[in-house]
Amino acid sequence: MASIGAWILPALVALTILVAWRRGVPMYDEFVDGAAEGLRLGLRLIPLIIGIYIAIGLFRESGALDWLGRAAAPVLAHAGFPPEILPLMIIRPFSNAAAMGVIAELLAEHGPDSFIGLLASIMQGSSETTFYVATLYLGSAGVRRPLHTVHLCLLGDLIGYVAALWITSSLA
Amino acid sequence: MINAVWASMILCGIAFAVARGDAGMITATIFGQAANGLAAALNLLAIIAVWFGLSRIAERSGLLAGLARAIAPLLRPLFPELPKGHPAFSAMAMNLAANVLGLANAATPFGLQAMKQLQELNPRPDTATPAMITFLALNSACATILPATAIALRAQAGAADPNLIIVPAALSSGAAMVGVILIDRWLRAARRR
Numbered sequence: 434m435a436s437i438g439a440w441i442l443p444a445l446v447a448l449t450i451l452v453a454w455r456r457g458v459p460m461y462d463e464f465v466d467g468a469a470e471g472l473r474l475g476l477r478l479i480p481l482i483i484g485i486y487i488a489i490g491l492f493r494e495s496g497a498l499d500w501l502g503r504a505a506a507p508v509l510a511h512a513g514f515p516p517e518i519l520p521l522m523i524i525r526p527f528s529n530a531a532a533m534g535v536i537a538e539l540l541a542e543h544g545p546d547s548f549i550g551l552l553a554s555i556m557q558g559s560s561e562t563t564f565y566v567a568t569l570y571l572g573s574a575g576v577r578r579p580l581h582t583v584h585l586c587l588l589g590d591l592i593g594y595v596a597a598l599w600i601t602s603s604l605a
Numbered sequence: 606m607i608n609a610v611w612a613s614m615i616l617c618g619i620a621f622a623v624a625r626g627d628a629g630m631i632t633a634t635i636f637g638q639a640a641n642g643l644a645a646a647l648n649l650l651a652i653i654a655v656w657f658g659l660s661r662i663a664e665r666s667g668l669l670a671g672l673a674r675a676i677a678p679l680l681r682p683l684f685p686e687l688p689k690g691h692p693a694f695s696a697m698a699m700n701l702a703a704n705v706l707g708l709a710n711a712a713t714p715f716g717l718q719a720m721k722q723l724q725e726l727n728p729r730p731d732t733a734t735p736a737m738i739t740f741l742a743l744n745s746a747c748a749t750i751l752p753a754t755a756i757a758l759r760a761q762a763g764a765a766d767p768n769l770i771i772v773p774a775a776l777s778s779g780a781a782m783v784g785v786i787l788i789d790r791w792l793r794a795a796r797r798r
Contacts, residue, residue, distance in 0.1 A: 487634075545763060
């Protein structure tokens with residue numbers, strides 16, 4: 434399956450350029466124009482990303498994340514989630530890289546084919562770095578009042594988590 | 606909301622570090638993470654430049670419009686307020702297609718482009734429109750047929766079958782997608798009343 438993923442991107446690039454060539458589009462000129470527009474937009478993202486990284490780093494490195502995990506464990510156990518999974522649920526909406534670290538840790542500790550290992554990898558595959566994406570997308574458009582955007586996105590992640598728990602339970 | 610979460614994370618972090626008598630890590634973490642964030646942002650900048658360039662070629666050659674035509678019928682009922690054939694449909698369709706394939710890096714530039722185009726229709730530019738909310742919810746809960754990251758992590762940890770999670774992840778992300786679509790429909794109806 435990894436090999437399919439590796440071919441999707443080159444195939445898409447080749448197809449794009451071949452179609453453009455056949456239709457007489459000045460490919461390189463258009464590429465440069467588009468890339469320039471992308472860079473102008475991208476420059477506005479740098480401060481947003483730096484801000485998010487600082488908040489995540491302080492929260493994790495100070496031990497606040499661990500504390501929150503211990504505090505919420507009983508609530509989770511009631512819903513049927515193993516408490517070990519909580520750091521992943523908290524971190525996942527904020528940072529993909531940090532979530533990968535949490536999952537690698539869980540897989541090494543409990544085994545990739547254990548209940549916790551399966552649940553963690555299915556949850557990773559079925560959720561999104563919601564705070565990161567919402568901040569980035571709304572910030573890049575210049576929107577300051579997100580209304581209920583984040584709540585709805587988090588609700589989507591929660592539905593994904595519950596479905597993942599349900600499906601993993603029927604697998605194991 | 607985002608401002609409150611951001612501020613709480615920083616204040617909690619500082620409070621915990623001070624309570625543990627480890628105030629020294631605060632300064633180191635702030636500037637270390639600023640450097641990490643800058644590195645990540647520059648990396649993203651390069652990827653955005655490439656994808657904006659390629660998507661411009663695809664746009665001019667009519668390829669993007671073709672793909673959007675295939676996906677737009679699925680999106681149209683979710684965005685009744687957008688004019689038919691609006692360019693945001695293509696960007697959103699490309700973003701969701703990249704998400705489905707697990708190409709997170711490829712998805713972001715299209716998502717940003719979609720937001721820019723949705724913002725051009727926004728009568729109150731400082732406030733999210735219903736279309737933006739629907740799009741972000743779809744993006745956040747998008748069904749995945751190739752959870753590449755999780756598969757790679759499992760292979761690394763020596764799983765018997767790293768691909769075992771593909772169908773379960775597709776099912777649970779599909780459930781999340783159906784869930785947010787229904788909730789979004791309900792919220793839009795409630796707002797109109």
